[in-house]
Structures are given as C-alpha cells and as structure tokens.
Amino acid sequence: MPIFSPKIEDYDNLIEKIIIKNFEYPIYIDFTGSFREINKYIPTNKKFHIFLLDADKKPIFVGNPIISGDLWELFISVLNNMEHMKTWDKINRE
Helix, strand or coil, X not given: CCEECCCHHHHHHXXXXXXXXXXXXXXXXXXXXXXXXXXXXCCCCHHHCCEEECCCCCEEEECCHHHCHHHHHXXXXXXXXXXXXXXXXXXXXX
C-alpha cells in the first residue's frame, strides 16, 4: 500500500492529483507526519520520498510519481503488475 506523508502545504496538491489521476488503489495518507518522524533516514530529496514494497517488504519502486508523468505511468504499471502477480499466485494455490 502506498504511503503518502505530505507536508501540510502539499496536502491539497496531493489530493487533487490523486483525484485527477483516478487512483484506484488503496493508499495511506499520513496527515500527522508520523511516518517521516519514525523513518528519519529517508533522504530529503523528494524523488526518494515514495517507495513501494513487495510482499517480502523489499522496495520495488522508488520515486515520487506525482512530480513526473513518466514516473506516474511506471508507478501504475508496477501496481498493476503486483495485482496481476497476486491474482496469479491465488490461481496457482487453488
């Protein structure tokens, strides 16, 4: 699940982009900044503020998809692939 932890001044922009892009996956928006507080090792460079973990909690995507159309498309592609793999795993278990 993507976690977004925007600064207060970036909140409206984040919500607008999520609505405009018709984002259909579950997300977590950290309104209090607790994620940033707990994870102080995250670099200040915004392009490293978004990362997606696989089922083994290993990063499979790093980058802020909101700041780039190309990154957004890649991010959606990774999410779609994760959904496909989850479906494939379910089929194989049946």
